[in-house]
Amino acid sequence: MMTERIFLSSPHMSGKEQSYIEEAFTTNWIAPLGPNVDAFERQIADYVEVADAAATSSGTAAIHLALELLGVSKVDTVFCSTLTFIASANPILYTGATPVFIDSEEKTWNMSPVALERALVQAKQNGKMPKAVIIVNLYGQTAMMDELVALCEEYSVPIIEDAAESLGSYYKGKPSGSFGKFGVFSFNGNKIITTSGGGMLVSNDVEALKQARFLATQARDAAVHYQHSIVGYNYRLSNILAGVGRAQMEVLNERVKSRRAVFNRYVNELGNINGFDFMPELEGTYGNRWLTTLTLNPEKVKTPPYELIEELSKENIEARPVWKPLHLQPLFEGCKFYAHDENDVVSERLFKQGVCLPSGSNMTLEQQKKVIENIKHVIGVNNFSIHSAE
Numbered sequence: 001m002m003t004e005r006i007f008l009s010s011p012h013m014s015g016k017e018q019s020y021i022e023e024a025f026t027t028n029w030i031a032p033l034g035p036n037v038d039a040f041e042r043q044i045a046d047y048v049e050v051a052d053a054a055a056t057s058s059g060t061a062a063i064h065l066a067l068e069l070l071g072v073s074k075v076d077t078v079f080c081s082t083l084t085f086i087a088s089a090n091p092i093l094y095t096g097a098t099p100v101f102i103d104s105e106e107k108t109w110n111m112s113p114v115a116l117e118r119a120l121v122q123a124k125q126n127g128k129m130p131k132a133v134i135i136v137n138l139y140g141q142t143a144m145m146d147e148l149v150a151l152c153e154e155y156s157v158p159i160i161e162d163a164a165e166s167l168g169s170y171y172k173g174k175p176s177g178s179f180g181k182f183g184v185f186s187f188n189g190n191k192i193i194t195t196s197g198g199g200m201l202v203s204n205d206v207e208a209l210k211q212a213r214f215l216a217t218q219a220r221d222a223a224v225h226y227q228h229s230i231v232g233y234n235y236r237l238s239n240i241l242a243g244v245g246r247a248q249m250e251v252l253n254e255r256v257k258s259r260r261a262v263f264n265r266y267v268n269e270l271g272n273i274n275g276f277d278f279m280p281e282l283e284g285t286y287g288n289r290w291l292t293t294l295t296l297n298p299e300k301v302k303t304p305p306y307e308l309i310e311e312l313s314k315e316n317i318e319a320r321p322v323w324k325p326l327h328l329q330p331l332f333e334g335c336k337f338y339a340h341d342e343n344d345v346v347s348e349r350l351f352k353q354g355v356c357l358p359s360g361s362n363m364t365l366e367q368q369k370k371v372i373e374n375i376k377h378v379i380g381v382n383n384f385s386i387h388s389a390e
Contacts (some may be wrong), residue, residue, distance in 0.1 A: 006371060008318045009190040009291060012362040014251045020243030033217075034239030036246055043249045044200050047167075048175045048183065051204040054212045055237035055245075059164040059186030059199035063134070064091035065212045065235060066160045066182040066201060072097050072131045079119060081111045081136035081143075081162070082325040082337065083347040087186075088136050088162050089326050100130065101327040103340040104347040108282050109293075110143035111135050112340035113151060119338040120155045132158050137166035137176055138323075139279060139356070140192070140259070140290035145171050145179050160184065164199070167192055168256040168288040177202055187241075192255050192290050192361070193248035195241040256288045258361035262368060263289040266357060269372045273381060275300025293322060295353040303379045305355045311378045317371055322354025 024036055037055050045053040056062045072078060074096030080089045082101035092099045102119060105112035116133070123129050133152055135143050152159050159180030163169075167185050169176040177183030183202040187195040203209050214220075219232025237245075263278075270276050275297035281287050296305050303311075309319045325347040327337035340346045358371055 003316050005316045006318060006358050006363065006367045007360060008320060008356060008358050009360050010362065011189050011194045011196075012255065012360060014247050016247040016250060017244045020246050021240055024240045024243050029239045032236045032238050034242070036239045036242035037237055040237075040242040040245045040249070041200070043246060044185065045202060047249065047252070048177045048202050050178050050183065050202045052206045052209045053200050053202040054209045054216065055242055056199040056201055056216060056235045057237055058087075058197060058235075059162075059184050059188070060087040060091060061216070061233070061235040062182075062184040062199040062201035063088065063160060063162065064094050064233070065215055066184065067091055067095050067097070067132065068215060069182070069208050069212060070132050070158055070160075076131040077123070077128065078132050078134060079116065079130045079157075080134040080326070081138070082327045083109060083138060083323055083350060084136040084162070084326065085164075085323055086326060086329065086331070087164070088134055089332070092134075093331075097131065098335065099326070099332060100336045100338070101325070101332070102133075102338050103345060104138075104350060105144065105340050106346060107280060108141050108143055108285075109138050109279055109346075109350060110141065111148060112346065113144055113147035115338040115340045116148060117151055119336075120151060120157070124155065129155060130157055132160050132181075134160045134162055135180065136162040136164075137169065139293050140166045140169050140288035141279060141281065142166060142169050142171040142176050142285050142287065144282065149179055158182075164188075165191065165290045166288060168252050170286040171282075172284045181205065182208075187245055187248075192259065192288050193245070193252050195237070195245040195248065198237045198241050198245065255361045259289040259359060260287075262359050262361070262363060263292045265368055266292050266294075266372070270294070270375065273301075273379070290359065292357045292359045294355055294357070295322075295350060296355065298353065301379060305353060308355060308375065308378055312371070312374055315370070315374050317374060318358060320356045322351050322356060324351055 041053040072095045076097040103115040161180035161183040163177035164186035166176040185200040187198040216235035221227040278294040
């Protein structure tokens with residue numbers, strides 16, 4: 001008999017969303033834009049401690065707008081983390097520019113300052129600097145921002161901080177998403193908070209975000225009739241969905257606490273297994289632990305990641321591999337890639353050895369117990385002592 005599926009990261013409603021949705025219906029603010037959008041933007045800007053925020057239809061749209069605001073075109077290159085979902089890099093192609101991929105490092109799994117510096121040095125030697133660097137905060141863990149920001153400042157290259165997975169995370173007391181010229185968040189259904197679909201572009205450059213809103217609403221000129229002088233997009237967020245976001249923001253800190261508790265329980269039960277290595281948390285940072293991820297050392301764990309994922313699936317438990325590095329994707333074949341270490345490409349190793357475990361903030365103790373029991377069964381470990389302590 002098939003039991004109820006345990007998802008990787010399912011939506012977790014607060015129960016207050018309906019009141020904001022009802023408000024939108026009552027006031028007939030059904031189309032994109034409206035009071036919920038304005039309030040949601042302010043909530044995010046205040047939380048991230050930036051000057052302004054512009055709500056978009058997706059995180060991907062927000063990245064595209066950031067690239068457009070930076071003037072990226074087909075003659076340009078854009079550096080991007082390689083270990084990430086493809087949405088981080090697809091907007092580079094929208095502009096016609098060429099992506100260049102940067103490897104990960106061990107301490108955060110994010111962009112390697114060593115590899116980035118090598119890429120920047122070579123770019124300067126070639127007389128063609130990147131128009132932007134897209135730094136991704138993977139699985140809720142912030143990158144080594146001090147080193148990366150210093151390099152980008154040294155070479156005068158603006159940063160787009162792809163914080164799609166890291167809302168609620170902090171780097172040395174500063175909110176994730178606030179480090180670059182632009183920061184980007186996603187509210188897709190599987191994120192730590194959701195609006196079903198949606199995103200946010202944040203910045204301290206208020207004028208730039210005014211232009212972002214202009215571009216996101218079909219770039220309509222200030223005229224009585226419909227007049228358009230430049231290409232625009234249909235990228236703004238629905239007022240109804242923004243209402244969902246307002247309620248979700250009210251419980252964001254609770255969701256982060258719950259995800260970190262899920263992570264800690266996994267570590268308590270599985271962390272002592274020889275060859276199980278969980279994604280580290282850099283000293284001085286506080287990750288939202290959007291997904292609990294770990295690697296299985298093939299020299300110590302006989303069960304390979306794909307076999308574990310398959311066996312969990314048989315028990316109706318959703319687990320997934322770590323993102324396939326973008327420089328290995330067929331779409332980006334031929335693009336330049338800079339490794340952290342030529343003898344040990346970190347992103348490729350993480351992909352081959354990595355597993356993402358069910359991590360939802362609404363996952364019950366019994367569900368997590370089932371996941372852990374099945375993992376131990378697959379690899380041949382039997383002891384079990386899960387409890388509710390965070």
